[in-house]
Every structure is written in structure tokens, then in C-alpha cells.
Amino acid sequence: MFIRQRSNKAFLLMLLTLLSLRSYAEGGIIEVCSTCPIQSIKTAIEQADEGDEIRIHSGTYREGTIVVNKSLVLTGLDYPILDGEGAYEILTVTAANVTIQGLHLHNTGNSYLEDRAALRIKRQKNFTIRNNRLTNTFFGIYLEKAGNGIVEGNQIIGLAENEMSSGNAIHAWHCRKIAVKNNLVIGHRDGIYFEFVDSSQVIDNRSERNLRYGLHFMFSNYDSYSCNEFWDNGAGVAVMFSKFIEMTENLFIQNWGRSSYGLLLKEIYDATILDNQFLENTIGINIEGSTRINYLGNRFVRNGWAVKMAGGCLNNNFHQNNFIANTLDLVVSSKINNNSFDGNYWSEYSGYDLNYDGIGDVPYRPVKLFAYILDQTPESIVLLRSLFIDLLNFSEKVSPVFTPADVLDHQPKIDILP
């Protein structure tokens, strides 16, 4: 009796090992197409075992909401279309270790009750979402309490018309350690949205013509974004209520409009902003209530306002940045200033350098009186670059009355920094 029980147990163990070997090793392949034995993705998922790959051949699949509840690889061949018919969320992932690649998700329709997304990862880890196309979706990829995942090489193109009735292309909420790489996001409310997302990276993406922000951080800490391009969004990037964000080598271009910024910083702490380029934005960087931030090696070229700093900004350090041909280089609204602006290149600097050390001998005063006037009466923008305004600016420069006297670059560079 005793022996038999043991052998039973041994048999069970062997069976389990075999099973697990099967699922975690090579995994079977299930083909789905209109002429295959299995014609529906749902059936394929039902029949699949953990670790299998489902290959979906090209065609159009209308199956409502497909729930991926096993660790599978879903591969699309020649971009099969999964149509939400304007009424369904298309893919919901409720298992870990899922890979979704090469699919074309289309037409989810809007739903404000459920934040409908084309693809949703629900409380899972180790996902990979690669090289998919999403068109006409409300939310594109929605990561809900997910972690350790990659979203890479996707094209998410929407037709958002106004902020109230549109979703975000890539939306991450309560996530950790995710990487968003090489995606193209166009025409949503926010291109990429991070809320309570920690230790994550956003690299090499291109975000265009989104209504609100190209990239949006809320309450997210220890993240970094680099080498991204932000064109013609409501504002390029908004970083709000976040700590320890690193921003490097991004490009912010032509974010034009009434409240358009290249970069909006609001209530953030301990960030580093390194080697970015701000070209032709209405406002390059708009800073509100942000503390301990270092701006190094950035280029501001032909922006309306290169940097606009509202009150409550402490210990912001601008060093070795290039300010070239901006309409206004800097506006500092608060009277008290402990931010430092030393060692930058300002194309409007007109001082001299007698000892040839590359540093101007006269401090540069980047805040102009006209910036102050413009703040009080915005209509006076029609007087921009007028001789009278130049005279006013000059007299203010000689003896500052309205502009903060201690906002100075004590070591302005003579030549453009590399």
C-alpha cells in the first residue's frame, strides 16, 4: 500500500514535469487562417497550451473581444486585421509572458465608461508588444498595473479631433520597469501617457500631432526618456508631479499655439535635462514650481520664448546651453531668484572678451523689459523688434527696475558651445 502510493506520486511528478517541459520548451505552433482547420483566433487560444505560438495569417478577423489568458505568442503574418467593428476592445491580455507581434488592430470605437483600448495588458508581467499597427483606436495600448514589458516598433495612428473625445496612444498606469521604444504615435490626446509608472524608459519614439502632449508623465518617478522626437503637439512633453526624471537628446520641434510648449515642467524635483534641442516652439521650456533641476548642453533655436519660468522655482541650474536667435531668451516671473544661469551662450550677448578666455567680461542680462511688458499687455507683441522697444530694453539693461536684477549670466560664452 505504502509503496503503491509512492509510485503514484512519482508518476504524477513525472507527468507534471513532462507537461511543464512541453509548455516551457519549444511550444507548438497553431495556424489560423480562412482555409486552415482553425479559423478563429478565439478557438486557437482555447486549444492552445501554455507557451504555444499562434500564427495568424492575413485576412480580417471580427471576433469581438479576444481574451488572451495563457502565456502565448500571437504572431501576425502580413498584418492580419483584427477589427473591433467600432464596438469592442480587441485584445485583453490576462496572462503573463505574452508576446503580441505583427497584428493590425483596427477600429475600436469610443467608450468613455471603460476607456476602451485596442490592446490591454491587465495586471501581468513580462509582455512584449512588437511591430503592430493600430489605426483608428480610442486608446491604443493600455498597460494596466503591468511590469517588465516592452512596447516596441508599433505604429499607432489616430484621428483625434478634440481632447475630450480622444484617448492616448500608449497609456501606462501603475506600471514598473517597462520600455517604450521605436514607436510612432500620431493623432491622439497624449502620444504616450505615464501615470504612476516607475523605473521605465521611453526611447527613440516619434510623437506627432497629438492634441495635448506628445509624452506625459504624472506622478511617475525614476524614469528616463531619450532620443525621442516631438513634432507639432499641443505641447511636446509634460512632466508633472514627478521626481528623478532624466531627459536626454530629445528633439522638440514646432510646437506652436496659444499654450504650446516644447517641454512643460510642473511640480517636479531632481530632474536632469541634458543635450536636448528645442527648435521653433512657441515656448521652449515652461517651468512652474520645479526644484533642483539641471539643464545642461541644450540648444534653444528660434523659439518664441526659450525658457519661461514662473514662481516657486528653486535651484534650477542652466549651464552650457546655447540660446540662438530666440525672440525672447528668458522670462523669470518671480522677484526672488536663486536659480543660476552662468556659462551659457546667448546669441544676443554683445559684450567683449579682452583676455581671450572665451568668457565675456560683462555679465549678460537675459531678461528683457519687453518680456515684462508682454506679460502685462500681451497685445504689445505687435511692437516686437521696434526701435522704441529696443530703446526701452537698452535703458532697462543699463539700470534694471522692472526686471529681476539678479538674473544674470556672470560668465557668458563668446562662442557657440558644441
Next chain:
Amino acid sequence: MFKIFKYSFFDLMRSRWSLIYAAFYFLFTIGLLWLSNDLSKVVISLMNVILILCPLIATMFGVMYYYNSREFVELLLAQPIRRSAIFWGQYFGLAASLSLSLVIGLGVPFAMYGIFQSAEIFNFSILILNGILLSFIFSGVAFFIALRNEQKIRGFGLAIVAWLFFAVIYDGLLLLALMYFRDYPLERLAIGASLFNPIDLSRILILLKLDISALMGYTGAVFQKFMGTGIGMFLSLSVLLLWIVVPGWAIRWVADRKDF
């Protein structure tokens, strides 16, 4: 009229002052191009110079030329020629020669630098166009002032005041008005007021190209329409042309009634 235009034009082109004027622009532009190596920055610097210098030189030249050619005019008046032909001929001769000096002075260095292959060609042509329009407008104003005043000193004085008014004082008054009435919606006032000053108009025309990122930051709908669409450029150009037509007619009106 064309004959008189031709006489005035060639007479002026041969004069030392036209040469100096062209040479000044030539050297200045070469200097800027040589120093800065960045076409768009040079265009911006030249814009400031042109907005101040073109009207100033045109006013001074206009008054000077009228008083200096007084005897020639009296001779012509004795002939059976219409008065409008005489004065318009002289006026256009003067304005055209000033414009030619400007075009040569600015154009040659830029052409040598290779403006035709660069993306700045459009901004540059706007600049040249503005210079020409301003020369025409302010020599017209100067002729009008000189015709109205027989006394040279008074004429010169008034011409300088006119220039000063348009170049500096007008903007000061406008700014004061804008600041004083800032609780009211002022968009229309701001744009409307700039239409009455040719220097402001040309400035806005250039701003529309160079500072569009800043201009788009203003919130008003009227501004957005004016700045953001072709309307701004179209309106500015047509009002500038009006600024040539109106002094032109005023010259004729005064000339026809004046007792020489």
C-alpha cells in the same frame, strides 16, 4: 511723365550720394555676412537697419532733392507739361534710384554669398521688397512736405519730425495706449494702429516670417487669424501699397493748386 522720370532717375543715379548710399549697404552687408556666416541672422540684423535707415534716407533725400531741383522745376513749369507729370516724374525718379541703390547694395553681396541656393531666399526677398516700399513711401511723404513748405529749414525740420514720429514716437504712444487700456480687449486696436504706420507694417511683414513661433503664442482670435493665415501678409502688403498711392495723390493735389 516718363521723360521727366528718366531725367531725374539718371541724374540721381549719377550723383555721388546714390553711390555712397549703395556703397554703404554693400559694405555693411558684406561685413555682416563675413562676420556672422549665418544668413538668417544677417537677414534679421539687416531688417533692423532697413526699417530705420530706408525711411530716414528717403525723407532726407526727398526734401533735399526737391529743394535742389527747384530751378529745373521752374523751367519745366514754363513748358506745356502737366504739373502732375513733372512732380510724379521727379518723385518716381527719386524713389526708383533709391530703390536701385538698395537692391544693388544688398543684392550683390547676397548673390555673391549664394542666396539663390539657400532657403533664406524668401525672407531675403521680403526684406528687399520692404526696403523698396519704404523708399517709395517716405520719399513721397518727403516730396509732399517739401511742396507744402517753401522754407528749406522748416521743410527739413518737418521731414525729420515725420521720420522720428513714424520710427519711434508712434510706437511709444501705441505702447502707452495699450498699457493704459489693458483692461479692455485691444487686439483690433493693436493691429489697426499698426496699419497706420508704414514702418510698423513692414516690421510686422518681416515678423510674420521670422518670429512666427512667438506670435502664435498670443491668445486672441483676431491675432490668430491675422498672423496665422495669409490674411496678415496680404493686408500688410496692400496697406503698404496704399501708403504709396495716398501721398502720390497728395503730391498731385498740392502741386495742382500751388502758386509757384
